[in-house]
Amino acid sequence: MSFSEHFPIYSKLSAREQEILSSSAVLRTASRGTLIHNGALDCLGLILVRSGQLRAYFTSDEGKEITLYRLFDRDICMLTASCVMSSIQFEIMITAEKDTQFWIVPPYVYKKLMEQSAVVANYTNELMATRLTDVMWVMEQVLWKSFDRRLAQFLLQEQEVEGTSVLKLTHEVIASHLGTAREVVTRMLKYFQTEGIVRLTRGTVELTDLAGLQRLESP
Amino acid sequence: MSFSEHFPIYSKLSAREQEILSSSAVLRTASRGTLIHNGALDCLGLILVRSGQLRAYFTSDEGKEITLYRLFDRDICMLTASCVMSSIQFEIMITAEKDTQFWIVPPYVYKKLMEQSAVVANYTNELMATRLTDVMWVMEQVLWKSFDRRLAQFLLQEQEVEGTSVLKLTHEVIASHLGTAREVVTRMLKYFQTEGIVRLTRGTVELTDLAGLQRLESP
Structure with missing residues (x-):
């Protein structure tokens, strides 16, 4: 499959x-675990x-x-081309x-296209709106949802993304996804285990009662 | 001052x-406390x-x-014209x-301009990026900052916006700004009072030690 497709x-x-887009886009490969964009230090491009899977996140000073x-x-994702838009004042x-295989369109190539083409600029608007929607969703979770509900939701999502109920996830990694401490995750997972909803082994979380998780997710 | 200025x-x-913008923009007035945009029920326009001051917020189910x-x-603000952009899937x-006096540009007038003009579309991109930056900032506060720091920051901002150290704010209102419960605000304000940082009377918070608040804000 080519860039144009x-x-x-x-x-x-x-x-x-x-022609400008196709000729400037560069195909790159990143193996699992590679940091491909590092906040304000980078302006990678679009x-x-x-194929594959990337995770966008943000971090505290600590x-x-x-x-x-x-x-x-x-x-x-065009937040990785933040240097082309002066109002993007945050770091991901x-x-x-x-x-993962991905193309990169150099930031200034994209900026020029965007400035000249209403089609590209409007498409970029939709991209921005999508990211804003994502971030609002996360904020909603963090602000108003109890942690058991967020954890249940996260485990169900992982199950869907990975296509398996045996998730290779450390408590540390789950904590990173949900913006909390490892201890908080461990405590809740142990509670889930006593309820028969998950089975814990070193480095994995097996979902043993999907219906139970779904009830937690949307009480 | 006219719309064009x-x-x-x-x-x-x-x-x-x-010509299209000027002739379609409608000047409206809202008195203090008026709800002018109500989430998905409205698509007011840009x-x-x-003159005046508006507050954008979002609410939980409760x-x-x-x-x-x-x-x-x-x-x-163009999130009040969310019906023109399909990727905006949240409510403010x-x-x-x-x-407050403000102009409204009807949503479909703005949409048409945006689709036809790269200048308008790129400007809209900057607006979206500004809002995304705002939301990321709020999330950063909520996620990583302790509540004493957030409250100190909020009080200092209010002092700047209002131009006075005697703030007419109920604990309920402060709680609404910061996404927490009134009790949490009351507890922290009382603590601030015992530290000599504020003086509380019914319906007001007087900032009595700005330097103390600033130390709390950025420890």
Whole structure:
């Protein structure tokens, strides 16, 4: 599959714009665990995922993390091109959660296209709105939802993404996704285990009662 | 002051675009306390503040609130025109914090301009990025900052906005801004009072030690 088949609005662009995009996009590979974008230190450009899975998150001064959104096949992220938009005044990090192939469109190539083309600019608006929606969702969870509910929701999502009920996840990793401390995760998982909802072994969480998790998720 | 003098990119628009915007913008007045945008029930259009002060916030199912950002003279909000952008999938509320005059550009007028003009679309991108930055900032506070620090920060901001150290604020109102319960606010304010940082009377919080608040704000 080529760039042109993955880029959502490719067919709406002029031949010249298509040419600029295709010729400047660079295909890259990141193996699982690689940090591919590091906040304000980077202005990587626009990312378009070909295959794999990326995680966008942000961190506190003390290194705590919370997951903001994930990128799958055909997903685009342009917050990694923050240097082209002066009003983006925050920092996100992106790592590969699986071995991932993705294209990068250099920031200033994209900026120029965006400035000249209403189609590209409007598409970028939709991308921004999508990310804003993601972030509002996370904030809603953090602010108003109790932690048992958030944890149940997270485990069910992981099960869907991974296609298995045996999740290879340390408590540390779960804590990073949910913006809390490892101890808090361990305590709640142990409670889930006594309720028969999960079974814990070293490095894995097995979901043994999906219906129970779903009841927790939306009481 | 007219619409054309307030709208930031007015001079960059074509005569035809200027004409469309100016003729469709409607000046409205909202007295202090008026709800002017009510989440998904409304698609008011783009708001441009002429004078006064608006507060954008979002609420939980149970009616708890947290302030996302405020709009002052010349500020624009286009999340109140969410029906023109399919990727905006969240709801915000806006109320007037002071008697406010503002223009409304009808949603479909703005949508059409945005689709046709790269200048308008790119400007809208900057607006979206500004709101995303605001929301990320709030999330950072909520996630990583201790409540004494957030409260100190809020009181100092209010002092700056209002231009006085005697703030007319109930504990209930402060709780709504910070997404917490009234009891939590009352407890912390009483602690601040015993530290000599504030003086509490019915319906007011007087800041008696600004340096002390500043030390709390950035320890």
